[in-house]
Amino acid sequence: MFDLLDQPFDPAEALKQFNTAIGGAGAVVSFTGHVRPSAHGSAVTGLFLQAYSPLTEQGIEQAIETATARWPLSAVRVIHRIGEMTPGEAIVFVATASAHRRAAFEAADFLMDYLKTEAVFWKKETGETGSTWIEPRSEDYQDRARWAE
Amino acid sequence: MFDLLDQPFDPAEALKQFNTAIGGAGAVVSFTGHVRPSAHGSAVTGLFLQAYSPLTEQGIEQAIETATARWPLSAVRVIHRIGEMTPGEAIVFVATASAHRRAAFEAADFLMDYLKTEAVFWKKETGETGSTWIEPRSEDYQDRARWAE
Amino acid sequence: MAHFLFFGKLADITGAMSVEQPLPDTVTDTSTLRSWLDETYQASGALLETTVRLAINSEIVAEPAPVREHDEIALMPPVGGG
Amino acid sequence: MAHFLFFGKLADITGAMSVEQPLPDTVTDTSTLRSWLDETYQASGALLETTVRLAINSEIVAEPAPVREHDEIALMPPVGGG
Numbered sequence: 050m051f052d053l054l055d056q057p058f059d060p061a062e063a064l065k066q067f068n069t070a071i072g073g074a075g076a077v078v079s080f081t082g083h084v085r086p087s088a089h090g091s092a093v094t095g096l097f098l099q100a101y102s103p104l105t106e107q108g109i110e111q112a113i114e115t116a117t118a119r120w121p122l123s124a125v126r127v128i129h130r131i132g133e134m135t136p137g138e139a140i141v142f143v144a145t146a147s148a149h150r151r152a153a154f155e156a157a158d159f160l161m162d163y164l165k166t167e168a169v170f171w172k173k174e175t176g177e178t179g180s181t182w183i184e185p186r187s188e189d190y191q192d193r194a195r196w197a198e
Numbered sequence: 199m200f201d202l203l204d205q206p207f208d209p210a211e212a213l214k215q216f217n218t219a220i221g222g223a224g225a226v227v228s229f230t231g232h233v234r235p236s237a238h239g240s241a242v243t244g245l246f247l248q249a250y251s252p253l254t255e256q257g258i259e260q261a262i263e264t265a266t267a268r269w270p271l272s273a274v275r276v277i278h279r280i281g282e283m284t285p286g287e288a289i290v291f292v293a294t295a296s297a298h299r300r301a302a303f304e305a306a307d308f309l310m311d312y313l314k315t316e317a318v319f320w321k322k323e324t325g326e327t328g329s330t331w332i333e334p335r336s337e338d339y340q341d342r343a344r345w346a347e
Numbered sequence: 348m349a350h351f352l353f354f355g356k357l358a359d360i361t362g363a364m365s366v367e368q369p370l371p372d373t374v375t376d377t378s379t380l381r382s383w384l385d386e387t388y389q390a391s392g393a394l395l396e397t398t399v400r401l402a403i404n405s406e407i408v409a410e411p412a413p414v415r416e417h418d419e420i421a422l423m424p425p426v427g428g429g
Numbered sequence: 430m431a432h433f434l435f436f437g438k439l440a441d442i443t444g445a446m447s448v449e450q451p452l453p454d455t456v457t458d459t460s461t462l463r464s465w466l467d468e469t470y471q472a473s474g475a476l477l478e479t480t481v482r483l484a485i486n487s488e489i490v491a492e493p494a495p496v497r498e499h500d501e502i503a504l505m506p507p508v509g510g511g
Contacts, residue, residue, distance in 0.1 A: 059214070060226070071232070073234060073235040075231060075234040076229070081228075084224075085224040099437065129510055141510060153229075154307050157303075167509075168508060169505070171436050171437030171438075184509060188300075248355065250421060250423070253406075289428070315426075321355075331424070
């Protein structure tokens with residue numbers, strides 16, 4: 050259901066595996082986040098993701114439980130990278146399966162908003178002009194607020 | 199960008215190919231619709247999808263153009279099956295890539311709502327008790343109406 | 348001869364998906380066309396429904412629209428894929 | 430000895446990610462802890478910010494909360510993955 054990986058993974062391979070376990074669901078949504086090759090017009094050379102176990106894992110598992118309680122999902126998969134990454138590599142993969150198209154879309158969207166703003170990670174981008182720690186943007190917090198009940 | 203296929207395809211393979219051409223986008227969303235194994239509690243044995251060329255293709259290409267004009271997308275992919283299908287097979291695959299997570303989610307959602315309610319297809323489901331032509335549900339039309347400008 | 352295409356459930360009603368047939372003189376537009384087809388195929392009004400749209404030569408038309416010999420005329424019940 | 434973990438940008442400020450250090454007697458709760466750490470590491474208020482949350486023994490705490498020798502105390506600036 051959830052894996053924290055310190056090595057590159059292939060999101061297409063993750064989707065292939067996910068599709069073997071969707072239990073007859075009609076709708077499958079996947080989201081993949083890749084390391085961008087540039088930010089603010091300047092080249093990005095690397096991204097470093099730091100986690101704090103077991104807090105990071107507990108939080109993500111809790112978010113998956115929340116999604117499963119809120120939407121009728123037959124399967125959920127979350128993969129998140131930690132450590133050093135290079136542009137183009139997948140950072141995060143979320144997949145949801147449901148009999149209902151809207152449920153699959155919304156649950157994937159919800160999980161991504163959680164991962165962007167509440168999951169226990171710290172992110173450092175390295176570019177031509179040095180390294181910067183990246184915090185969520187105000188849009189990320191606004192996106193997250195859409196799911197308040 | 200768009201293909202109408204009369205043979206089965208692998209959505210994971212489609213995602214793999216799509217990921218080679220996303221032009222540095224950070225966010226990739228995919229939707230796959232699979233033939234359900236049952237409907238209204240009774241087993242589905244087959245699904246038949248009929249198109250009307252070139253109207254079907256023109257409409258989908260127009261919808262892709264609309265999505266590309268409305269959201270900042272670096273790539274879009276739509277694959278749609280026609281002909282006879284069996285449960286579990288993929289009917290439709292939509293993938294969107296963008297620098298912005300919300301744009302990728304919304305554009306994929308928009309394209310699916312188009313495909314469900316306006317794309318020129320007719321769909322016949324065969325089950326234990328015979329065949330039925332399936333028309334969009336009122337929820338599908340409501341989903342579609344969300345995108346009215 | 349006009350070329351008629353009956354899509355989706357309409358082929359079950361008319362018994363054919365594709366039919367070549369001459370247009371009678373009385374059929375000059377989509378309105379007279381629908382009445383004539385509905386009667387010819389004993390469709391009990393199914394071909395008169397506004398949810399059934401017409402495409403002439405691969406273009407969906409706003410009705411009423413003229414129809415002519417040699418047209419390809421498609422009768423399209425509510426669409427939807429995915 | 431308490432075990433301090435400085436995550437994200439805080440390690441750049443303190444110069445270390447993981448530090449073992451005895452708690453002075455004056456430090457009994459998260460409030461006195463923050464002041465002492467901010468002074469010790471010359472953090473210019475960075476460790477006092479409310480956006481920096483504290484986790485004690487792997488649980489995020491509502492402040493003020495007591496701190497004790499042998500606690501693992503994590504200082505967590507705003508989080509976010511993906």
